[in-house]
Amino acid sequence: DAGVTQSPTHLIKTRGQQVTLRCSPKSGHDTVSWYQQALGQGPQFIFQYYEEEERQRGNFPDRFSGHQFPNYSSELNVNALLLGDSALYLCASSQREGPDTQYFGPGTRLTVL
Amino acid sequence: GENVEQHPSTLSVQEGDSAVIKCTYSDSASNYFPWYKQELGKRPQLIIDIRSNVGEKKDQRIAVTLNKTAKHFSLHITETQPEDSAVYFCAASMYDYKLSFGAGTTVTVRA
Numbered sequence: 001d002a003g004v005t006q007s008p009t010h011l012i013k014t015r016g017q018q019v020t021l022r023c024s025p026k027s028g029h030d031t032v033s034w035y036q037q038a039l040g041q042g043p044q045f046i047f048q049y050y051e052e053e054e055r056q057r058g059n060f061p062d063r064f065s066g067h068q069f070p071n072y073s074s075e076l077n078v079n080a081l082l083l084g085d086s087a088l089y090l091c092a093s094s095q096r097e098g099p100d101t102q103y104f105g106p107g108t109r110l111t112v113l
Numbered sequence: 114g115e116n117v118e119q120h121p122s123t124l125s126v127q128e129g130d131s132a133v134i135k136c137t138y139s140d141s142a143s144n145y146f147p148w149y150k151q152e153l154g155k156r157p158q159l160i161i162d163i164r165s166n167v168g169e170k171k172d173q174r175i176a177v178t179l180n181k182t183a184k185h186f187s188l189h190i191t192e193t194q195p196e197d198s199a200v201y202f203c204a205a206s207m208y209d210y211k212l213s214f215g216a217g218t219t220v221t222v223r224a
């Protein structure tokens with residue numbers, strides 16, 4: 001049973017560029033949430049996708065957008081990158097109609113220069 | 114929105130001693146409280162969780178207690194071992210899959 005996977009592992013971008021991160025949920029899970037974890041801090045909720053729609057959003061600007069595909073995988077897009085966007089981006093999957101336990105992927109380390 | 118505070122930020126214990134981490138939350142509607150362990154460079158891993166209809170839950174050396182009236186919950190690790198060294202995060206949510214995390218506690222177990 002595959003757990004949550006994310007790609008790429010690491011990414012280096014420059015200010016103003018755009019980036020796309022990918023997440024495949026745990027088998028049997030249909031809900032994907034994205035979190036940003038700055039160094040030395042707890043994860044911060046970005047948004048959540050279920051049935052290919054954004055269901056909830058945290059306090060992040062519109063530069064952060066996402067998508068969920070019919071196979072439940074998801075993408076996180078960040079436009080006009082800022083230095084402050086450097087962080088570990090985590091996705092977590094869960095089952096909508098079931099326990100709300102969230103399982104995290106290994107994350108994508110984004111560095112903005 | 115929900116605000117979760119976690120204390121202490123760092124904790125050093127002798128191997129074999131107990132470790133206790135405390136969290137408070139602000140929204141009385143929160144009803145799910147997981148704890149995650151994150152080793153350096155690794156993903157957060159769920160170690161135990163508790164729901165609002167339960168006051169205490171135990172899994173081997175790990176236990177969590179919840180006081181809904183006071184809006185705080187705690188993680189207890191007994192007989193600590195070197196492999197318990199990690200950053201521990203508490204979180205809270207309202208069955209909406211949006212986890213609000215504390216700032217984390219770095220636990221160091223001294224041999």
